[in-house]
Amino acid sequence: MENAGIKHTKIFESTKIMIGGFVMLIIAMGIGRFSYTSILPLMQSQAHLSVTESGYLAGSNNLGYLIAAFCAGFIAWGTRRAYHLKIQLVLCIISTGLMGIASSFIWWMILRFLTGISSGLIFVLSSSLVLDALLSDKRQKWIGIFYGGVGTGIALTGLLTPILSHFSWRGTWIGLLVIGIVLLAPVWTFIRDDKTKPKAPNTDSPTSSAENESIFGWLLVTYGLEGLGYIVSATFLVAMVKQMPHMSSFADYSWIIVGIAAVPSTVLWSWWTSKAGYIKPLITAFILQAFGVIMPVWLPNIIGVTLGSILFGGTFMGISMLAIAAARMARPSSGNRAIALMTGFYGIGQILGPIGAGIVLEVAHSYSLSLILATLVLIIAVTILITGAVNSNKRGLLRNY
Incomplete structure (x- = not known):
């Protein structure tokens, strides 16, 4: 008792x-x-x-x-x-x-x-x-x-x-x-x-093997590109919708939808990770996010904005959670530094994204071009991640991911 x-x-x-x-x-x-x-x-x-x-x-x-x-x-x-x-x-x-x-x-x-x-x-x-x-x-x-x-x-x-x-x-x-x-x-x-410390990970387990670090470099570059690609939509989505014909009143709701979609997303991505590992859900999240960013440009109406907001909101926190967890697994002996490096690359992308998008907006007078470029960055990111996954899988190093 x-x-x-x-x-x-x-x-x-x-x-x-x-x-x-x-x-x-x-x-x-x-x-x-x-x-x-x-x-x-x-x-x-x-x-x-x-x-x-x-x-x-x-x-x-x-x-x-x-x-x-x-x-x-x-x-x-x-x-x-x-x-x-x-x-x-x-x-x-x-x-x-x-x-x-x-x-x-x-x-x-x-x-x-x-x-x-x-x-x-x-x-x-x-x-x-x-x-x-x-x-x-x-x-x-x-x-x-x-x-x-x-x-x-x-x-x-x-x-x-x-x-x-x-x-x-x-x-x-x-x-x-x-x-x-x-x-x-x-x-x-x-x-x-x-005051209680969590149980230390077993350093003899397969997931703690130094060999699993091979995927870390691919994750690092991919996560940096995620910071560059996602932040453009995260910064300018509401302002873009405000300028769409007959959509001004819906602009605030687009950001609310992003938040509502993000609330359960981390739980759902966590559940899938427990079944399929980190890499497959991460690749899927990148693809869905790319569709989410381009959707308001492709369908500049309430349907496109709503779908885009749901896909964007449902993926951006999931990608962060999955990428950081995979990176920590890849470098178990220096988990805090792995997270710091991932955050650093991500942060550099987040700085360059809005500044670059702002310059593009000033020249092109359109949010569409900035979102198209952001989508291309996300496509490059998922391509790099798939390449890294294939190379690691060939060497038998992806079994724990």
Whole structure:
């Protein structure tokens, strides 16, 4: 009975940590990072933000995210992850709200950069905190639910932006600050380090063999191209739909659909991974995402935008989860550095994507060309991944993937 009570208490504690992590992802990713996508059309029309400036603001946020996420993989946080998480959550919420107070483009650049740093640290540290708690209780199947916080955050900000927009673009940013505080307050005490460490992986197992590192280079390049390809749609989807004939009123809903599709996607991709390994689902996710990015260009109507939003939302978090998990398996002796390198390549793509797309938009005066180029990047990425998988399979190194 005593052991059962201890087990029940541990499960209850890890559940609270997971709920706290879920809310942290809503704040860091939904509010801190991706709310810019739904607010962008307001800033373009009311604050006269140009498409080139739009790209630079997105690039500044992604640069901050890259620096934070990359460095976080090489820092020994010890038992102070929760302490640093709380600091970064407060900074993320404040820097987001200050966007509605600042009037200078330079200040917007600085604030988006600072928000990127906070959201990057929150994503890495909350992932570490929650995964440790869940793995120590052998609750791996709950990991997909935790990452569903990203999609929930996107859907939430997509729903709130049209309501908050009645107070102008400034009121929308400030309103998100208030929403962030309301979300954070109930789970503040849930954010704490789990004293139990998860069971160390068996270094003698086949999946821990150094030979499995052969696929890592292919994954690294592929994931970098994913960052470059997906971020164009993630930045400009709402603004593009706003400019479509008879589609302006549907623009905000397109981003809500992305978020709703992303919520269950991590659970579904996790389930398929348990049946088929990482590589086949990853290849499938890339192909579906390429269709999702090009769909609004191919069918510039409500059907095309809806299908594109579903395919995009249903794949972008799945790709991140699958690619990072496969990379960690490929380099078991240096998992944190593998994740940091993957995040670094991904982040570089995320910086170059919006800036390049903004320049293309300025010249071509059309979002279509940017999305076509993004689709081509994703096609190249899946081609590289398939090539790497075939080469590794020929050498008998893909059996555990």
